[in-house]
Amino acid sequence: xxxxVQLFRQKTGNHFPQELDDIFFHLLxxxxxxxxxxxxxxxxxxxxxxxxxxxGYSLLxxxxxSLYCHSIEDYLDNYSExxxxxxxxxxxxxxxxxxxxxxxxxxxxxxxxxxxxxxxKEYPEHTGIDIVNIIRxxxxxxxxYEIHDNDxxxxxxxxxxxxxxxxxxxxxxxxxxxxxxxxxxxSIEDFLDTHMSSQLKPINxxxxxxxxxxxxxxxxxxxxxxxxxxxxxxxxxxxxxGCDIFE
Numbered sequence: 001x002x003x004x005v006q007l008f009r010q011k012t013g014n015h016f017p018q019e020l021d022d023i024f025f026h027l028l029x030x031x032x033x034x035x036x037x038x039x040x041x042x043x044x045x046x047x048x049x050x051x052x053x054x055x056g057y058s059l060l061x062x063x064x065x066s067l068y069c070h071s072i073e074d075y076l077d078n079y080s081e082x083x084x085x086x087x088x089x090x091x092x093x094x095x096x097x098x099x100x101x102x103x104x105x106x107x108x109x110x111x112x113x114x115x116x117x118x119x120x121k122e123y124p125e126h127t128g129i130d131i132v133n134i135i136r137x138x139x140x141x142x143x144x145y146e147i148h149d150n151d152x153x154x155x156x157x158x159x160x161x162x163x164x165x166x167x168x169x170x171x172x173x174x175x176x177x178x179x180x181x182x183x184x185x186x187s188i189e190d191f192l193d194t195h196m197s198s199q200l201k202p203i204n205x206x207x208x209x210x211x212x213x214x215x216x217x218x219x220x221x222x223x224x225x226x227x228x229x230x231x232x233x234x235x236x237x238x239x240x241x242g243c244d245i246f247e
Contacts, residue, residue, distance in 0.1 A: 037136065043196065044132045047088055048203075049238060054231070058088035059196060059208035060128060061228065064236075070215045072148075072170045072226050084234050089211065091128040126223070131211050134222050138173055139188060141180035143222075146172045147191055171225040195227055205231035 009015065033039075043059070050056020066085035069075055075082050126134075137143050148170045171191055180188075198207040209225040 037139075040139065041132050041136055044135065045089075045091060045128060046196075050233075052233065054202070054204050056233070057203055057205040057207060057231070058237075060089040060131065061086050061208065061210045062089045062126075062131075063087070063210065063212070068215075070212050071224065072168050072212075075210070075212065075226060076166060076168070083232055086210065086232065086234060086237060088238055089128040089131065126211070126213055131223075134173060135192075135225075139185070139192070141185045142177055144174040144176040144178055144180075145184075145188065146174075147187065148172065166229050167227050169227055173222045173224070175220055175222055205233060 034042075045060065047058040048056045063069055063082055063085040064087045066078075066082050069078065069082055069085075134143070138145055148168070150167050150169045171188075196208060198204075206228055208228050210228055211223055212226060213223040214221040
């Protein structure tokens with residue numbers, strides 16, 4: 001309120017009117033909250049950087065340079081290798097990364113925005129913003145989905161999920177747009193809320209999801225959210241696309 005009074009005096013040369021003071025004071029005292037949807041989306045990017053499992057976590061992870069891993073089966077069949085591909089999911093992809101990785105774009109050093117923009121479109125990986133937007137569309141009841149429980153699949157070569165000692169619960173998000181009923185929306189929220197919260201203090205990296213993208217752009221599936229099983233962080237965990245600072 002003092003700032004408002006000072007600005008008024010500086011701009012007009014007059015004292016702030018008492019009748020306006022009575023109006024603005026009560027307005028400024030009101031506590032403002034962002035919309036619930038915005039708070040939920042921001043929470044999907046919740047993270048605390050740390051050098052070890054107990055000192056940090058990232059709610060959303062992805063796999064960097066993991067080949068042919070698009071399902072929970074793929075993940076478990078190459079469990080050790082995929083663990084070494086785990087990365088904290090950064091919101092945005094950096095220009096520096098494009099310069100280093102997309103060498104076929106010869107004009108990228110000239111900061112040709114159209115070329116960079118085209119490169120981003122052609123690059124197959126989703127950014128964190130993409131994933132949260134997909135999840136938001138799902139939460140709004142506009143995308144089809146399935147939740148496969150831990151014990152629902154016995155079709156693998158071994159036919160015994162217990163051998164993997166892992167919760168295989170998976171949420172599959174489809175590209176099919178439709179209007180879901182309240183029961184479906186509640187099921188989605190229960191799945192997300194259950195695995196976004198933890199009773200551990202401080203929270204460790206067990207909390208949250210690993211995003212497995214679909215196999216190709218033509219797929220009818222956006223991707224899958226699988227559960228993180230352990231707080232494992234490899235040495236490159238925070239070295240994520242978009243995490244680096246580039247000027």
